[in-house]
Amino acid sequence: xxAVAELPFExxxxxxxxxxxxxxMYVELGGPKVKYKAxxxxxxxxxxxxxxxxxxxxxxxxxxxxxxxYNFGILMEVAGxxxxxxxxxxxxxxxxEFCNYVEGFMHxxxxxxxxCRVGKKAYGKGLTSLKFLGMALVKLFKAELPIIEKxxxxxxxxxxxxxxxxxxxxxxxxxxxxxxxxxxxxDVDEFYGCVLCQSFAPTHVCTxxxxxxxxxxxxxxxxxxxxxxxxxxxxxxxxxxxxxxxxVRGEYSGINDVTKEKSLGEVERVYLHxxxxxxxxxxxxxxxxxxxxxxVDGIGIVPRDFQGEAVNGLAFSAMAxxxxxxxxxxxxxGMAIEYMRSxxxxxxxxxxxxxxxxxxxTKEAVLDSIPEEMRDKVLTENDVNNISxxxxxxxxxxxxxxxxxxxxxxxxxxxxxxxxxxxELPGEMVGLPAGSGVRIILExxxxxxxRVILKKEGK
Amino acid sequence: xxxxxxxxxxxxxxxxxGLIVRSLIEGGVEGPILAVDADPDANLxxxxxxxxxxxxxxxxxxxxxxxxxxxxEVDKRVWLExxxxxxxxxxxDFDVLTMGRPEGPGCYCAVNNILRNLLxxxxxxxxxxxxxxxxGLEHLSRRTTGKVDxxxxxxxxxxxxxxxxxxxVDLAESLGSRxxxxxxxxxxxxxxxxxxxxxxxxxGIDIHxxxxxxxxxxxxxxxxxxxxxxxxESPSYASIRSFVGKEIxxxxxx
Numbered sequence: 105x106x107a108v109a110e111l112p113f114e115x116x117x118x119x120x121x122x123x124x125x126x127x128x129m130y131v132e133l134g135g136p137k138v139k140y141k142a143x144x145x146x147x148x149x150x151x152x153x154x155x156x157x158x159x160x161x162x163x164x165x166x167x168x169x170x171x172x173x174y175n176f177g178i179l180m181e182v183a184g185x186x187x188x189x190x191x192x193x194x195x196x197x198x199x200x201e202f203c204n205y206v207e208g209f210m211h212x213x214x215x216x217x218x219x220c221r222v223g224k225k226a227y228g229k230g231l232t233s234l235k236f237l238g239m240a241l242v243k244l245f246k247a248e249l250p251i252i253e254k255x256x257x258x259x260x261x262x263x264x265x266x267x268x269x270x271x272x273x274x275x276x277x278x279x280x281x282x283x284x285x286x287x288x289x290x291d292v293d294e295f296y297g298c299v300l301c302q303s304f305a306p307t308h309v310c311t312x313x314x315x316x317x318x319x320x321x322x323x324x325x326x327x328x329x330x331x332x333x334x335x336x337x338x339x340x341x342x343x344x345x346x347x348x349x350x351x352v353r354g355e356y357s358g359i360n361d362v363t364k365e366k367s368l369g370e371v372e373r374v375y376l377h378x379x380x381x382x383x384x385x386x387x388x389x390x391x392x393x394x395x396x397x398x399x400v401d402g403i404g405i406v407p408r409d410f411q412g413e414a415v416n417g418l419a420f421s422a423m424a425x426x427x428x429x430x431x432x433x434x435x436x437x438g439m440a441i442e443y444m445r446s447x448x449x450x451x452x453x454x455x456x457x458x459x460x461x462x463x464x465x466t467k468e469a470v471l472d473s474i475p476e477e478m479r480d481k482v483l484t485e486n487d488v489n490n491i492s493x494x495x496x497x498x499x500x501x502x503x504x505x506x507x508x509x510x511x512x513x514x515x516x517x518x519x520x521x522x523x524x525x526x527x528e529l530p531g532e533m534v535g536l537p538a539g540s541g542v543r544i545i546l547e548x549x550x551x552x553x554x555r556v557i558l559k560k561e562g563k
Numbered sequence: 564x565x566x567x568x569x570x571x572x573x574x575x576x577x578x579x580x581g582l583i584v585r586s587l588i589e590g591g592v593e594g595p596i597l598a599v600d601a602d603p604d605a606n607l608x609x610x611x612x613x614x615x616x617x618x619x620x621x622x623x624x625x626x627x628x629x630x631x632x633x634x635x636e637v638d639k640r641v642w643l644e645x646x647x648x649x650x651x652x653x654x655x656d657f658d659v660l661t662m663g664r665p666e667g668p669g670c671y672c673a674v675n676n677i678l679r680n681l682l683x684x685x686x687x688x689x690x691x692x693x694x695x696x697x698x699g700l701e702h703l704s705r706r707t708t709g710k711v712d713x714x715x716x717x718x719x720x721x722x723x724x725x726x727x728x729x730x731x732v733d734l735a736e737s738l739g740s741r742x743x744x745x746x747x748x749x750x751x752x753x754x755x756x757x758x759x760x761x762x763x764x765x766x767g768i769d770i771h772x773x774x775x776x777x778x779x780x781x782x783x784x785x786x787x788x789x790x791x792x793x794x795x796e797s798p799s800y801a802s803i804r805s806f807v808g809k810e811i812x813x814x815x816x817x
Contacts, residue, residue, distance in 0.1 A: 123688045125595060126653035136649050193636050200641060213645035214638060281634040300672050322627070322673035326636050331677075334640065339676065389670035408668065442631060 111240055112230025114207040124210040130227040131168045133176035133261070135212075135219035140266045142216045142273040143178040145196035150183040155254040158238030162262025165222060166232040176220065177260035177269040180241075184253040193280055195249070202244040209237060215277055216270065234259040284326065287314040289354070289376075289448070293345065296328030297362055300339040301387030307370035308387045308430030309363045311343060315448040316354075316376050320389040321440035353378045353452040371432060378452035379403065379437040388428040390438025392466070394450065395423055399491050400498055402460035402505040403453060407441065415461040415485075415494055441466065445473040456482065457504040460494065478504075565692045565710060566811065570717035571727040572604060572698035575750040578780060579717050580695035581610035581790035582800055586807035587691055588656045594690040596657040607695045608652060608659045612789025617650040618663020623674055640677050647681060658689075698727070711735075712743040713811060719751050720758055722765075729766040746771040746810060748802075772806045774799050 134141030168174060180199060187195075196214075203211035208226020212219040222231060231237070238257040245252055260266050289295070291314065298310040298318055310318045312328045323331075323340070331340040346358025354376030363371050373382040379394050392407040397416055406414040406423065413419050427438040437450075444466075449455050456478045464484040467474070474482060481503045488497045499506055568580045577600075584598050600607035600615075608615035625646075626639060633642070652659040686692045716731055718724035728747055735742040747768050749759055753776045763770050777799040783792055793800045 121684045121688065123648070123685070125658065127655055197638065212641070212648055214641050215634070217642070217645060219645055219648070277634060280636065284635040287635075300676055318673070320670035320673055322630065322670060324635055327639055327673075330638050330640065335680075387672075389672055391669070 111236050112232075113209075113226055113236070113240075115205045115240055115244070117205060119207045120201070120204045122204065122207070122210065124208070124221040124223045128223055128225070129221040130170055130224045131165065131222050132173040133220040133222070134217075135173060135221075138173050138175050140175040140263070140270045141177065141218050142266075142270045143180070143196060143199055143214070143218050144269075144273045144276060145180045145182065145192045145199070146276075147187050147189055147192055148181050148183050150254055153181055153183045153254040153256050155256065156239075156242050157256040158235045158242070159256075159258045160234050161258060161260045161265050164233050164235070164261070165227065168261075170224075174261050175263050175266040175270075176218065177258075177266045177273075178218070179258040179260065179269065180245075180255065181258075182245075182252050182255045184251050186251045187253075190283075191251075193284075195245075195252075198245070198249070199241070202241055202248075203237070205244060206231075206237060206240050216274060234261075287325070289313045289315050289345075292325070294329075294342040295345060295356075295359065296325060296332055297341050297343045297366065298323055298328060298339055299341075299366055301389055302339075302366075302430075304389075305385070305387040305428065305430030307367040308385045309366040309371070310387075311359050311363070311374065311376065311384065312340075313354075313376065315446045316384075317440045317442045317446075319384070319386050319391070319438045319440050319443075321391045321442050350375070350452075353382075354448065355382070367430065370430070375452060377448045377450055379450065380434060380453065383432055383434070383437045384439075385430050385432055386428045386438030387430065388424065388438075390424075390427060391441045392439055392444075393420060393423045393427045394437040394439055395427075396435035397460065397491065397494070400460055400495055400505055401508045402498070402503070403450065403458045404461035405444070405459060405463075405466070407463060407466045410463045410466075410485075412485075413489075414463075415483075415488060416491060441469065444470045449473075454504075460498060460503060460505055461488070564690065564712045564811070565686070565694070566713045566715060567694045567696050567711045568715045568717060569696040569731050570698070571719075571721075571724045572602075574717045574719045574724050575774070576602065576698075576717045577605040577607050577610050577695050578790065578799065579715065579748060579750065579774075579803060580607055580693055582793075582803035583715070583807055583811075584611060584657055584693050585790050585800070586804045587693075587811070589804070590807060590812045592691060592812070596691040596693060597651075597686060597689040598657055598659045599686075599692065599694040600659065600661040602695050602697045603662070603664050604698070605695055608661055609787070610790055611654075611657065611659060612791055613652045613654055613659050615650075615652055615659065615661045618661045619647065619650065619678070620663030620665065622646045622650060623671070623678070624667070626674060627669060627671075639674075640681070643674070643677055644681050647678075647685060660685075710742075714742055714745045715748060716745065716768075717748050717750055720749065720753070720756070720762070722762065725762045725766045725768075728768055732768060744810075746806070748772045748774060748806070750774045751776050771810075772802050774802045 178199060182195060200211050200214060203209055208223040208231055210221040238259065241257055242255055245255055260269050295311055295313045298312060301308055312318050312323055312325050314325045317324050328340045331338060332342055343362045344358045345356050346361060347356065349355040349357055355373065360373050363374050371385055374384055375382045376384060379396060392405055394403050394405050395416060397404050404415050406420050408420055410420055423436060426433050427436040443449060450458065456475050459482050461483050464486055467482060467484055471479065481501045483497055488494050566583060568576050570576050580598065584596055587596055598607055598611060626643065714735060716728045718728050732745055747770050749756065749770050752759065752773050756773060759770055775798045777797060779793055779797045780799050
């Protein structure tokens with residue numbers, strides 16, 4: 105095989121996206137119809153690798169039945185001075201891309217879902233051995249990624265060998281995921297921005313960091329990174345972190361700069377982990393809303409699918425106007441459900457110790473992320489449905505926000521400089537008791553009118 | 564070439580789409596055709612006689628439901644691409660992609676952005692694309708359709724049908740040059756179509772092809788037979804075959 109200088113196919117980016125349909129395929133390797141398939145990249149010591157070696161364990165293409173489907177494994181082993189364990193996943197991802205550079209070979213999906221097809225035409229032209237594919241991959245990887253000093257491939261088609269390889273790969277993916285889930289904002293150089301929703305909210309910019317998933321719940325830091333690489337001119341782009349201005353609130357000069365630019369000057373400062381002062385803006389896509397409850401100095405959360413009114417008497421839809429639209433609303437934050445699982449979840453505001461109310465279904469879903477001592481203290485719609493009962497209930501369960509009340513002087517008076525933030529009035533002024541002697545301070549109020557109609561008197 | 568079949572619901576878009584696919588195949592076009600069932604109320608797969616196991620709508624929901632359980636590094640684009648391939652029903656001369664149910668209340672911006680991109684790539688690998696479009700014109704107004712070469716609008720003999728045709732033309736024109744030619748097809752025309760002239764002049768679009776009321780189509784529908792079972796002499800198939808021959812295949816070869 106080493107003597108073969110020429111590969112029996114063309115290679116290049118133009119073959120990416122080439123689709124091999126069922127009637128045109130010679131064989132299928134992996135895919136939804138077979139049980140065991142996997143691809144894996146592993147870093148090794150240089151001495152463990154024979155550079156350029158391609159092995160096939162089990163029947164090769166020429167020994168397969170036309171139209172057949174086979175269990176399939178791809179093991180890629182690499183060595184290089186600069187190759188670290190963390191790069192394995194990044195290199196593994198490129199197998200998909202480079203396999204698709206090969207004319208007549210289709211590669212879909214990743215990890216334990218890979219699905220490959222060899223075209224009849226390509227087989228007819230000489231792609232009769234997986235060794236050719238391996239040789240092509242060796243060539244492509246070394247040309248594109250010079251940090252790889254040595255590389256070898258093993259293709260596995262023998263059924264029992266694939267089963268064994270598959271279970272070994274699953275363990276490795278699991279460990280890799282556990283590591284990735286622990287990734288902190290401090291561990292990365294770049295965050296990512298997303299302006300996918302600017303058609304709805306022209307001044308909204310989403311910042312996605314390892315500890316803050318996009319508020320739609322659909323874009324993780326990894327997703328945004330992948331998207332910005334696939335389509336550098338697309339809606340996802342890197343945000344250099346710049347200086348860390350406030351560790352607790354999560355304020356970075358890089359985020360401020362990019363947000364200011366992309367929000368057309370509308371938003372100048374952003375706190376990643378607070379609902380006060382400079383909360384992250386929202387389009388309208390958030391999965392849930394965190395809202396300040398001034399009466400108890402706590403925070404409630406209402407998810408999009410919650411029917412009826414939240415504990416403050418407002419429905420999700422009523423508060424959505426306040427949280428969305430790309431504007432910063434002190435005391436309101438649109439966020440993903442997944443963000444509640446973040447180690448930095450609203451850390452500037454007290455995190456879970458500040459959360460007083462959360463509908464039961466959502467509470468159940470994120471229960472394992474709620475600190476154990478708080479699990480009985482975060483109330484749900486089954487415990488309380490209105491503000492007047494909320495206070496008593498919080499005292500009853502000894503919720504930590506109760507301590508905040510005691511710290512405040514009883515005779516504070518109306519003029520005192522509020523430590524606790526003043527809430528902007530929601531769009532509709534629901535639930536304000538008439539003649540209660542309450543003074544309303546409209547701090548930083550903005551008046552919005554959909555239309556201004558000028559009419560001549562008497563017409 | 565992209566052919567989009569639109570029109571008011573219930574006018575026979577799916578029949579026309581299916582017959583266009585058949586006419587292309589029997590007209591001897593090279594390469595496979597991708598038939599896209601983009602109308603949640605229709606069933607193009609059935610009209611073409613193929614089973615449909617899953618839809619793009621279900622795949623989209625699967626992603627939204629399972630994304631937390633996927634590894635954080637799993638590339639959703641790559642996952643979606645594979646799933647699209649999985650739900651396409653592959654035939655000898657044509658494949659069928661079924662879009663399925665519309666979106667729920669959550670946020671679909673991110674997933675739709677990926678899907679748009681993937682569908683563009685996918686459709687460009689087929690020489691022919693026939694889309695059975697939704698009556699509500701969502702694809703046009705949300706620009707999920709991409710460039711369309713031939714816009715086929717189906718109507719029956721109702722004023723509403725013709726008004727919908729007018730709206731489609733207006734909407735398409737307001738979106739600029741991404742649309743090629745328009746063809747208005749009147750379906751289920753009875754009594755020699757005496758009312759056609761008045762209707763067409765009322766909305767200002769000429770009728771291109773007339774499909775007479777066809778009892779064989781009704782029978783096939785009841786018996787659950789595909790458009791491939793209609794006889795060559797069936798008036799529906801004859802009309803569409805002649806339309807495809809004159810308007811699409813001729814352009815393709817010239």
